[in-house]
Amino acid sequence: MTIRLLRASGVTPAEFAILSSVTLLVLWLVFYPTLWLGWAAFHKGAPGDTGPWTLDNFALLFEGSYWRLVGRSLYVGVGITLVATLIGVPLAWLTVKTDMPCKRLVELSAILPFFTSTFIGGLAWIFLGNPTNGLLKLWLGLPVNVYSMSGIIWVTGIYMAPYMFLFTAAALKNMDTTYEEASFMCGAGLWRTLTRVTLPLILPALLSGMSLVLVISMGIFGVAAILGFPAKIVLLATEIYAKSVLTPPNYGAATVCGLTLMGITAGLIVLQRWILRSGSYALVGGRGFRLKLYPLGKWTPVALAACSVYALLAVILPGLVLIKTSFQSYPTPRFSQWTLDNWTAFFEKADLLQTLLRSLYLSTFGATFCVVLTAVIAYIVHRSNVPGRRFLEQVSVMPIGIPGIVMGLAMIWAYIVWPIWGSIWVLVIAYMTLFMPYGVRALGATIVQIHPELEESSRVHGASWLRTFWRVVMPLLRPGIYSTWILLFIIFIREISAAVLLTSINTRLFPVLIFEQWTEGYLNVMSAGALLLSLIMLAVIALFKWGFKIDLSPAYR
Amino acid sequence: MIGIENLSKVFGETHALDNVSLQAAKGEMLVLVGPSGCGKTTCLRCIAGLERPTSGRIRVGERMITAIEEGVFLPPEKREIGMVFQSYAVWPHMTVFENVAYPLRCQGARGDALKARVMEALKLVQLEALAERYSSQISGGQQQRVALARSLVSAPKLLLFDEPLSNLDANLRLQMRIEIKELQRKLGFTAVYVTHDQTEAMAIADRIAIMEKGVLRQVGTPRDIYERPANAFVASFMGTTNLLEGMLAAKDTAGAVVTTASGLEVRVAVAVGAAAGDAVRVSIRPEALQICAAPGGVNAWPATLRLATYLGESILYRADMLGHGVELHARPSETYPAGSAVTLNADPADCILLRE
């Protein structure tokens, strides 16, 4: 029966073997930990030591405070998404559609925060926006307080804006400009054209971007912890951490919080799919060079000023304040107390250096494994006609809806009795699972651009499937593979949400170390660490971009 | 109605338009034709205001819409010009009705008056029945009609067409070009129509303007252009022709005689502006060359037939005429085996002297 089905679809046994093993692996990665999480919600006890069946964990759901927590998390998530949209969309429009000068700089300042992270941004904003001696308050007299809900929303929002920028810019570049030109020819001015034609046309892309930002924001841990804990503001993500780490741990409650969070994010993704399916339309790509730039005229200085404010708040000020603090012996708004101790600490203390090397090691190998796995998935999904390939795709992008901290919790339940527990492999597995969707998306986008006839003509001219893959597909895929690797490397090295719960003294990773410096109040060492991490990421990007001349855009397009 | 003076557009190194001057009278269909990349679209977009020319002036009716030297450049939405794009640009997020209603809404029309005008425009292109459809639910030909209705609905005096038929299949293309022509007769708008297809240009134009590499090479009625091309480019772009290079040997009252390097003598009826001794070319259309029985007479040349292609209504022969390869059309009944020695003959009035 199966054999007949396979024959009918022209699948060879070798291909079937590859497909089924990849599918099993993906199913395992995604469902083994999450099913454990579901199972754990109904049991007493702690990971590795589970007690009898119970419904007690769900008692939480009948407390008003729990629903206030959920409401607060949603509020913060939506707030972050709005801030990111309100910054990212106009910035994208200005850089893609107008004749604003200095576009490359603006683009750079909009993409840099994407490569560093919300966590590092949040650390820097502690110095900029704390209510007692924040620089914005002392220098400019601005009454800002990052230790608040609006602080979390604002800081995370400016660092999520790059996502909206990239989504919107890609959509605007892909849109056929004649749609807008036709509107002008009909007598519509700029405003009407923007609101009646441009925005509705990029709405699907905009909604995709917004739902991705919302999903990521709901699960964000780093900023929520460093800005929320001092003000006793707890969100779902930080509650999971608090419940599992603080003594005595309450894994049952943490698990219920985790399931709630995952339920919300998964629900959002389903909602997004549903919205986009009804009334969706494919945008026909335009001819590149006709991209007409709208003259800003007397508005040019206004636009440039707005872009500079963003660059200042998201990149320049945070960068400078981290540099300053990392060379001082205690946090001070003044320009004194200079020292090199914070930096030497990293190279003198064996465990700090080891942590750094471990992070590099994990990111290098993890990104490599992940690229190989996702390349095979993307190839199967887009280039084979085996039954089940759509299912494979859907499962492989599911982890988009799993927040890192929830994954960390699930991994504890699932792997604590395994021999690999306590080794770096647990983290590799967690990271691969969590970030598989990015690889599948980025590589899929590259593969669909390779015209199938290029492969077919290789087959027709006598090359085997394997030879075709090696001599034709791989070389064409290479740029996409490199840029995806870098993207994954960067994501792996900066990831903190999944790591905080899985970390032990032998598997401590660099971002967690930075977080610990914060917990223990070594803010200056923390600044040096955050800077070091950013510098490593920038160095890797610079090396690949200018050293190996690799176009990084396929990864984040 | 529309006047273009000394229009130039430079993109970096490319001179997309080089000092183009053109006029079209009210109700006229002016067709811009030329090979791909010659600057037709650029010219049209300059008229539309979608592209800012490097220099030049454009006037529509009494209104100066572009005068770069004087600093006048109206934005496209203020020009009151309709345009049909090559890709149709029918907005996919609006229904057919909303697409067509858009220009009227921009003018502030509302309610029943709006509805009536939209339906009237849709009726002109026979799309009343599809008013509530989205562009993804109608065919390419129907989208073309929507684009047409949208550009007509606000009754602009001037309409621009950028290769409107190039994405349609051959039959539909023939049908649409008749419909566009009829709409123009009925509504009386002036049109500038861009195409790279010379048969389409001939069929639809009141006047044709031929461009090459940003330069206007000739403007005239289709008959003018075909029968009296001004230069070799126009002669060979508008239909096929045989070009013979030579020197003007002598001028007389009956025209002139051109001698080619291989000694062929061609008598032409008109030789205005050329003097004896000039290097010139002669264009003879394939249908102007005839196979005649007896040698002798004016413009009778010995030739050898090489290759025959049966085309149905005629036979196309390739022949060798004193070292000049030529093509000619003969009646299907005139069959000769390859290699036959014959005499070819052409009326001096059909032999066009070209000076460049």
Ligand SMILES: Nc1ncnc2c1ncn2[C@@H]1O[C@H](COP(=O)(O)OP(=O)(O)O)[C@@H](O)[C@H]1O
């Ligand atoms: N926006 C542009 N930037 C650079 N070159 C352009 C641009 N638009 C057109 N060109 C160049 O100008 C020339 C004329 O183009 P176009 O008007 O599109 O020709 P046509 O419509 O006759 O095919 C071409 O060489 C084209 O490459």
Ligand SMILES: [Mg+2]
């Ligand atoms: Mg064109």
